[in-house]
Amino acid sequence: MGRWAERVRVTEGEEPDYRFSLANERTFLSWIRTSLALLAGGVAVSQYLPGVxxxxxxxxxxxxxxxGVVLAALSLARWxxxxxxxxxxxxxxxxTQLPALTLGITAVAVGVLVLVLASAR
Incomplete structure (x- = not known):
């Protein structure tokens, strides 16, 4: 295992039931998928809305x-x-992820609303 991986690994305390560790990992991966979707959405908005x-x-x-970047970083810390x-x-x-994501998505929704209104002119 590399140096960085060793630093991320949690070793203190007792090994929990593997089912709980796997559930924690699945939750982490769900946050990462959400982060990737946000990144893809950003690329799509920048490339595929030429009329805006x-x-x-x-x-x-x-x-x-x-x-997407903030959510990915928070995901590792949360895990x-x-x-x-x-x-x-x-x-x-x-x-902290739920409030951050809620505020971020609300800001994006307002931005998209402005985009829609601007492109309707």
Whole structure:
């Protein structure tokens, strides 16, 4: 295992039931899929909406891409916190991802609304 992988790995406490670790991993992968979808959406907005003003298109695309990047980073941190809590038999930590994703998607929705209104003129 490489240096970075060793740093990410959680080793403190007791090994939890493998089913809980696998559920935590599936949740992590779900967040990563959401992140990839946001990145793909950003690329699609930037490349496939030629009739929309470039500034608006770029703003929405960058917002989607930034949200995807932030969500991916938060996902790894969340996975580690949950894995650590399970190993130490502590309560599961609160997540920052849901509020971040909600605010980000709301901002994107407002941006898309502006895009639709701008392209309807």
């Amino acid at each position: 003003p470039a500034g608006l298109r770029l703003a929405v695309a960058l917002l989607l891409i930034a949200l 580690r916190r949950v894995e650590r809590a399970m190993r130490l038999r502590e309560p599961l930590p609160q997540t």
